[in-house]
C-alpha cells in the first residue's frame with residue numbers, strides 16, 4: 575500500500591484522451607502541443623510523446639522542461655521575457671511567440687534564428703469568469719490593433735490566439751473562430767502558422783470530433799497555414815485522482831471528515847475558482863463535508879455522500895486531479911506533499927515520485 579496522499583495517474587484514461595488527440599491530428603492536419611502550464615508531470619511524457627507533437631510553455635523553465643523531457647516541437651511563449659532569460663529561451667525553442675509588439679520589437683533580433691510569432695487578442699472569449707478571461711477589459715494578453723500589427727508583419731511567421739476556456743461547446747468554438755477570422759483574416763493569410771491555443775474541451779464525452787477536425791482543416795486551407803492546438807486540460811482530463819485517507823471525523827452541526835491532504839496545498843485551483851472537488855459516485859445515505867488538514871478555515875474539498883459512515887483510515891479518491899493541480903502544489907503548513915503514482919494498463923500501481931522533509935526544507939532557506 576502506498577502511503578497517502580498521492581496523485582494517481584491512470585494510464586488507460588490518459589490514453590483515451592491521447593487517442594482522441596491523435597484522431598484530431600489525423601483528420602485535421604493540426605499539430606497538438608501539450609500546454610505545460612496545465613500539466614508538467616514529465617514521467618508520463620514517454621507515453622504522451624507518441625500522440626502529440628511537442629510542448630508549449632509559459633516561461634523559461636517550462637520551455638526548458640519541454641525540450642529536455644518531451645522533445646518534438648517546442649514552442650516558447652511568455653507574457654513577458656526578461657533580458658536575463660531571452661537567450662536561454664531561444665536556445666531551447668523552435669518557435670517563440672511574443673505577447674506584445676513591445677516584446678517582439680525588443681527581442682526580434684535575438685530570436686532571428688527561430689520562427690517568431692505574436693499573440694493576438696480577438697477581444698471575445700468563451701469565458702465569463704473574469705479571472706480566467708483572456709478577453710477581459712484591459713487584458714494584457716496579446717495585441718488587437720490591426721494597424722499596429724501591420725507594422726511588424728515583416729518580423730513574424732505566425733500568430734497565437736488563445737480565447738477558449740474549458741469550452742466543450744463546438745458551436746461556440748465555431749462562432750468564436752468566425753469572429754477571429756472576421757477580425758484578423760487579412761493578417762492570417764500572410765503567415766505560415768496559427769496556434770489556436772488551448773481551452774477547447776474536445777476530448778470530452780460527446781464532443782463532435784469530426785466536425786471540429788473539419789473546421790480546423792477548412793481554416794488551415796483558407797489561410798494556407800499550419801494549425802496548432804495547445805491542449806492542456808483536454809489532454810489529461812479525468813485521468814488522475816488524489817488519493818487521501820480520513821484522519822478524523824467530528825460533528826459540528828454537520829458530519830465532517832478531515833483527510834491527510836489540503837485543498838489549499840494540493841488542489842489550489844479549485845479554491846481559487848471557488849469550485850468543489852469531485853468524488854464519485856457521490857451517492858449513499860451518509861453526507862460528509864470533506865476537509866483538508868491545513869489550518870485554513872476554508873480548507874474544504876466539498877460535501878459528498880457515502881454509502882457508509884466514514885471512519886478513520888477510510889480512503890477517498892478525489893477525482894480529476896491532474897490539470898492545474900500538480901503544477902500548483904505547494905508546501906503550505908508543511909503538509910506532506912502527495913507522492914505521484916501510475917496505474918499501469920494491467921492495473922498494477924507503480925510509485926514514481928515521493929517527496930520528503932528534505933524537499934520541503936530545500937524549497938526555502
Ligand SMILES: Cc1ncc(COP(=O)(O)O)c(C=O)c1O
Pocket residue numbers: 609611612651736739740771772773774804805806807808
Ligand atoms: C496560451 C495558452 N495555451 C494553452 C493553454 C491551455 O489551456 P487548457 O488547459 O484550458 O487547454 C492556456 C491556458 O491558460 C494558455 O494560456
